[in-house]
Amino acid sequence: MATVTIDGQAYHVDGSQNLLQVCLTLGFDLPYFCWHPALGSVGSCRQCAIKQYRDADDTRGIIAMACMTPAQEGSRIAVHEPEAQAFRSSVIEWLMVNHPHDCPVCEEGGECHLQDMTQMTGHTRRRYRFTKRTHRNQYLGPFINHEMNRCIACYRCVRFYQDYAGGGDLRAFGIRNQVYFGREHDGMLENEFSGNLVEICPTGVFTDKPLARRYTRKWDLQSTPSICPHCSLGCNTSPGERYGELRRTQNRYHGEINGYFLCDRGRFGGAFVNRAERPRQPRLRDGRDDPWREVGANEAVARIGAWLAEAQGVVGIGSPRASLEGNFALQDLVSHQAFASGMGAAEHARNDALHRVLATTPAAIASLAAAEQADAVLVLGEDPTHTAPRLALSLRQATRQAGLAQADAMGIPAWHDAALRRVSQGRTSPLIMATPYATRLDDVASHRYRAAPADLARLGIAVARALDPGAPAVGDADDALEATAAAIAEALAGAERPLVVAGTAAGSQAVIEAAGNVARALASDAQHRGHLCLLPSHCNGLGLARMGGHDLDTALARLERGDADTAVVLENDLNRDLPAERVARALAMARRVVVLDCLPTHIMDQAHAVLPAASFAEGDGTLINSEGRAQRYLQLFAPGAPVREAWRWLEACRAARDGDGERWGRLDAVTAACAARHPLLAGIEEAAPSALWRAHGLRVPRQPHRYSGRTAMHADRDVREHPPPEDPDSALAFSMEGLQTRRPSALIPFAWSPGWNSVQAVSHLQATVGGALAGGDPGIKLLDRGGQPGGWYAEPPARFEARGDAWLAVGIHHIFGSEVLSAWSPAIVERTPAPYLALPPGDLADRGLAGGQAVSVAVDDIRLRLPVTAGAGLAPGLAGLPVGLPGMPALTLPAWLTIEEAGP
């Protein structure tokens, strides 16, 4: 702590921060541009000028940049001082010299940091009378619009894109007032985190392209605290809606998870909500050959209730992408014994194993914030950039720990980005990428080790053994394996905060358990230094693991055996998990199939009833992320009547079947019932305040207080002014009235603070700038270190033996296309690759195959025809097949693949 005098008043502040952080934390309106809490200080914009005094006798002082000045004990500064104010006003005037007066047609207008700062400094009249410089704009792909004339050259974009996210194709070109921020040529921004430019840019140079296509000002958007459903990390998001459409998704700050940044799948994946193909009306039919009849909700519920009443056994097939409440309602409907997780046997087993390792590990379960602090990382079998992208961004930061430590030794504070990047010169701490194929993190990796999943598991077990002689060994380890394991173990043992990352992506339970061994070995010493991060495949994989249930194969077998004649499928396209023929065969045995989903799926072709389920945008629910944190997402907008949360449909069907009334009525009741039923889910009610929460009798409005058009926006259909929809499920209101400031951290629909209309308002929502949200970051952690006793995993798999006549096909994950919901988002569709077969480059040549040539292959019993391509960094003997892309059948990988015929 340090005592700092600001405008004559003494404050006790965090002495490790700079004066801009200190001033913002204390609530001073000190304008800035180039500084960003995650990017640090470089001192380029000169906007945060203050007066700095030597001592109490110094009355003149000097102009200093707050962001570049440490908050040293005894510092004396002035913010509200004429010379400093005049200088800040000049800086805005200079920035506005070339800035166009296009706010009325600019997408940033109304949430523009430049607008806010201009207001703040009081620059109101243009004195510059000469011609403004102009630039050409570029096509940057489906995510981002580019309008360079608005640029104020704060350099944040390139500092984020290059320095922070490791992107190479966005740069600063040229000098003086002609500096250009763009690509060498028009084209797709390649980095997986490009969407953050929208929020990083303090004005309208980089804007959200899908939003621009169906544009709404921030003040006219209705927003909500949501959770990204597109991977297992549970990044906090703030989607915005107008006219029943999801218009955009912004980052919602969470100090332990996503911080300030989202991946492009998370930001641009939500637009699946708007697809016209979605089921919007319940429909029924008696036989599979009969035509569909669209019906009202009551008729659908009554009929399904009757079916369930007469059913001779029901299977309930849940979903790891659906909420706990939806899954619980299904489980409650069909009984615990008849409930299945919806994952195929192999995936279900991996998910269970992953949960078991997490529940028993003596290592700390790493949040993304903790991962960022790791000073040595072993990634075993996972390709985070494509399976849990936001983690990849954190791991990239983790590699900077060596440089940060070096800078620290030289007395350079961590916020001083300009100095520490020059001092550290790209020095990285260990990042060991042990994967089946090359990854986007390889550029900052210290060790790259390519191997088949079985060999990766063996490596993990050998590393654990090298770290801890008490750990089981790989009995038939050769010298190469021992040497590699020793090198990795040395890197991890030398670290203060080592981290192990693994997950389900490699298709290997042994890999997950081997990672558990490494974490256990790292955590076995007195300091308990080890951290573990395991990645399930879905946004609620851990939730399902903690809820229990059969795997999908078992559920289908019950139908096939005639143990049940009715199936209820919750938000799950079974054809993605198991071969379509196998699913069809089982469903064909059922007398009735009821499908609830927010997306159209092929299994609806075999259904007798389809119920339109709410997406994350139209409903509320609880998800458990990869660190075991229960988080609540809240409804963004009230859907048209027949679309409801799955739990509402299922409870209505149950009531119809049992002939009694509905028990729950509101989300809190379902959540509480779920928590009461499942000890492993106890506490999930606390993930967010209940629907009854009020402050001064007020709810939290989803709309900004300037929300316009409320009385007129539906006048084309009905000129009467309807009351806003009720919200029985949360403490939020579909309104502009209520508590706009000091909202509980789990109930912040959008970032705003008086005078701060852009996302930069986040600083005012945090306890200290860049730290946790005021009141604590939301969510309830259900998993804790050493929660349950556990031990070593002792069974190393057999060494992988490459075959001359076949390849072991592994799954290659794609940030764009491999995840089912986002794959329906139009912008994501533009970035989704076509299915392919990847072979090691040498194998292509050996077989006389040319890139792009179509080949017929067999994987297990499934035959495919795919263009062949050279797979970067594939380990010898492996082939790669994309996971989950539209057009790819469900495959249980790894599996042996043979080429049957090479066509032209």
Added chain:
Amino acid sequence: MTEAAHQQTPLTGNIRADRGYVGLEDYRRSGGYIGLERALKAMEPGEVQQAVKDSRLRGRGGAGFPTGMKWGFMPLDQAGPNYLVVNADEMEPGTFKDRLLMEGDPHQLVEGVAIAAYAVQASTAYIFVRDAYRLAAERLRQAIAEARGAGWLGDDVLSSSYRLEVHVHSSAGRYICGEETALLNALEGRRPLPRAKPPYPQQAGLWGRPTVVNNVETICNVPHIVRNGADWFRGLSYTEDAGSKIYGASGQVARPGAWELPMGTTLRELLEVHAGGMREGYRFRGVLPGGASTPFLVAEHLDLPMDFDHVGQAGSRLGTGALVVVDDRTSLMGLLRNLEHFFAQESCGWCTPCRDGLPWVEQLLADLEAGRGRAGDIAILQEHCDRLGPGNTFCAHAPGAVGPLESALQRFPEAFEQGVAG
């Protein structure tokens, strides 16, 4: 040239009248490499530093920082390399002294580099040469090759186990590369943006390692100091600022050129004796004493000794000592517009006041030059002078840029008022 004369003009004594290449043999005949030999065989690095400290040599790049003190900040006991970088990116308008030294006597610089590198225990030195100085770069490379062949550079210099490699790096050609930290970024292959200080280059410079950056003329003094001693060096000067100085003059003077003279030679002597006075029909109006980024001196300063302290006390800077002489017939607005055009063009674009302030200044001056100025324009110019001062901007580029303008506003207000449209 006689030995006595050589003693008075140590820097330029070897330069041939035809400006031809002075090779290793010629350089050695004039006593070349004796200094290096003495330093390596008879002196500890700290003793070399002390000799330079005692000489009171100050940096000739323009800032006048004491060279020995600068070296003293270099850690000599760390594992890992130290670097010496010679700033030969001479782009200050009106200045060409370093070019003269590099083209005319390249071995002098090479020897200076070797001694300086030894003094700061650098095993690698870079000479960062202005892009346009092709001949200088060529001759330096030739001299380095000769020195290396003769054992003055390389793995085992003079069998002393001291190791030094010297590289010539040609700049891509921007004024800002002459800013010592921007130069380091350029050398690393990055955008030539100045770096934040601290950390200073001696703490974390090139590739993050301790680095000292010296100007060509500064380094060229070093062999003579080691050879002839600090007392001799101080005796070269008329004033407290030691040594000789290469002064230059451009503009409407009778004999534009550059001369090595005692430090502290008066402005009057420079103008009237060495530059031959004003050309026929031109009258002296003022002078930018040290290149384009130094404030005006005027007639009242003619008897000022031209050294760092005296010129500083008069409100300007000695800078590079290259006088830009301004006469009564050249449009002052045109001159200033041209200067500010240069500085606006050469702004690296990193910090706001410089990037967006200087082009505005340039355009206001263009309007004043054309008689299109408006009421309030002069106030806006003054505002820029006030707000582009040291500390307000990221580096010294913008403060340097407004130096001449601010002094012109003080000394020649009528020239601005004439540009305001009636």
